[in-house]
Amino acid sequence: MDVERIKFERTGGFAGIRLAADFDVSDLPDDLSQTLRELLNALDFPELPARLTNSESVPDSFTYVITVEAGKWHHTVITGDAPENENMQELLELLNRLARKKIKKH
Amino acid sequence: MHNHRHSLECILPEHMLEQIATKGSNAQKQMAMDNISVVYQLRAERAMRASLADLFAPTMPRAADGGKERxxxxxxxxxxxxxxAVRREGDPASADAAVNEAYDGSGVTYDLYKEVYGRNSINNNAMRLDSxxxxxxxxxxxxxxxxxxxxxxxxxxxxAEDRLFNRFTIAIDIIGHELTHGVTQFEAKLVYSQQPGxxxxxxxxxxxxxxxxxxxxxxxxxxxxIIGAGLFTPxxxxxxxxxxxxxxxxxxDPVLGKDPQPAHMKEYVSTPSDNGGVHINSGIPNHAFYRAAMEIGGYAWEKAGMIWYVTLRDKLGENSNFQQCADFTHQTAGELFGSGSLEQQAVKNGWAGVGIAIGGETPEPKGCLEATLRFLGAA
Known part of the structure; x- marks a missing residue:
């Protein structure tokens, strides 16, 4: 999988404020795009189930929607905070930071 | 896929399905029947989850002296x-502000529930308050x-120049908010989706x-x-x-956008995000409570708070909607303060102010009917 685009959305949380970003991986600094690719590989992202954790039963928890695109192929995963999965945590933290930076630019 | 569940409840309210199942065309009937069975499945699943929660309830850690323990x-x-563990009940203050705020905030929350509503902690059985x-x-x-x-x-x-949020213990109402999710879990068990959410x-x-x-x-x-005053940075x-x-x-705000909460049913937001907009549409009943409390006057926790507490404890169920909440609070106000009392009138006026008439039929949130018809191929 040679990831080209990532769409990221975070909803819910106590504040209920939506955070979203849609970016080309090639626009990212090399070290970040490298980290991103490594995390997606470590997670075996294309094989992840569409729904990882159920956030409906945890009041005020976040829900994340991550879509990875490569050419015509794409895969979407919905997850909560996934505290048991270190790679997913790292991915979520990285995407959060990128989304915040992206908003800042506008 | 699991997220279909959220939109399903908005798109296909049960009463509407039943209506279509009895009055629609044959194709519509079939689709409605298929979906009714899904709704019943969901309901069974929820009942099972709720009974599991009951099963685990006795294992909740209990305060050593049967009262307040944090x-x-x-x-x-x-x-x-x-x-x-960094601060236990009775320990002196810590050098860490977040620790002290969590300790003090959960203490005041315990006190309000105990002193005003006679409730002994989250489960009304001296559950220890862990933060x-x-x-x-x-x-x-x-x-x-x-x-x-x-x-x-x-x-x-x-x-510092990019920070938007301070620590989440900074506002005591956030602490009361989180603990009340616990109270709801033990009482009405409102499903965390759509109107019940x-x-x-x-x-x-x-x-x-x-x-x-x-x-x-x-x-x-x-x-x-205001909920969460002080949480935003400057x-x-x-x-x-x-x-x-x-x-x-x-x-x-240019970065965060605008507060999306409606204050009236005519602005109800139909969305699959945020479990069906649970943090958005709460603005409607929130404003009804505010209006009722202002009309009653005095300390809001004494009368308006009591009406809402008894409604949460004794009347609301896991699938209750806004209309039922309005009707139940009105009924409770009558039981506590007398039928036709000023308090009961204030509750009625509070809900009327957000477009919900007591005993009325709240119009289906806009978007839901359309989506249903689209789903059934009728529009």
Whole structure:
């Protein structure tokens, strides 16, 4: 999988404020795009189930929607905070930071 | 896929399905029948989950003396809950502000429920109040995990000029909000989706706000009715996360956007996000409570709070909607203060102010009917 685009959305949380970003991986600094690719590989992202954790039963928890695109192929995963999965945590933290930076630019 | 569940409940309310199943064309009938069985499946699943929760309830840690016992843990930016115990009941104050805020805030919340509503902790059986602070890094959130409160430090990992959130223990109403999710879990068990989910959020905002008013001994007129005042850094153009007084006006910021809360049924937001907008549409019942409390006057926790508490404890069920909440609070006000009393009138007026008539039929939120018809191929 040679990831080209990532769409990221975070909803819910106590504040209920939506955070979203849609970016080309090639626009990212090399070290970040490298980290991103490594995390997606470590997670075996294309094989992840569409729904990882159920956030409906945890009041005020976040829900994340991550879509990875490569050419015509794409895969979407919905997850909560996934505290048991270190790679997913790292991915979520990285995407959060990128989304915040992206908003800042506008 | 699981997220279909959320939209399903909006798109296909049961009464509408039943209507279509009896009156629609044959093709429509078949689709409605198929979906009714899904709804029943969901309901069975929920009932099972609820009974499991009951099963686990007795294992909740209990206060040693059967009263108020708090423990604050430090997760040290990790994820393993609860973390290391750093302040226990009766311990002197810590050097860590987040620890003290979690300790004091859960204490005032316990006191309001005990002194005013006669409730002994979250489960009314002396459940110990556990809080964990410093959860993860850059975690701009607080939540109730079914057993305890969990607080992040905001976006402390960003440069000062980029920070939007302070630590989540900073506002006592957030603490009351999280603990009330626990109370709801043991009482009405409102499903965290669509209108029941927005009512779950509403109850947490109501009692979170009342904890703050109780702590400061403020009357309804003196209170600011803001949820999460002080949570935003000065970089944000906003007074707080939500406002019960004027939903939709808490913030309007170039980075965060505008407070999306409606204050009236005609602005109800149909969305699959946020479990069907539970943090958005809570603005409607929140504002009804504010209006009722203002009309009653005095300390809001005494009368309006009591009406809402008894409704949460004795009347609401896991699938209750806004209309039922309105009807139940009106009924409760009559039982507590007399039929036709000023208090009961205030409750009626409060709901009327957000477009919900007592005993009426709330119009289906806009978008739902359309989506249903589209789904059934009729439009």
């Amino acid at each position: 423990i604050v843990y430090d997760v040290k930016r990790g994820t393993s809950l609860p973390g290391t 964990s602070v410093h959860y993860r890094t850059g975690y701009d959130n607080a939540f109730w995990d079914g057993k305890q409160m969990v607080y992040g430090d905001g976006d402390e990992n960003l440069p 927005a009512l779950n959020e509403h109850m947490s905002d109501v009692f979170g706000s009342l904890v703050k008013q109780y702590q400061s001994r403020q009357t309804a007129a003196e209170a600011d009715w 970089n944000v153009n906003g007074v707080g996360i939500r406002t019960m007084k004027a939903p939709g006006s808490a913030y309007d």
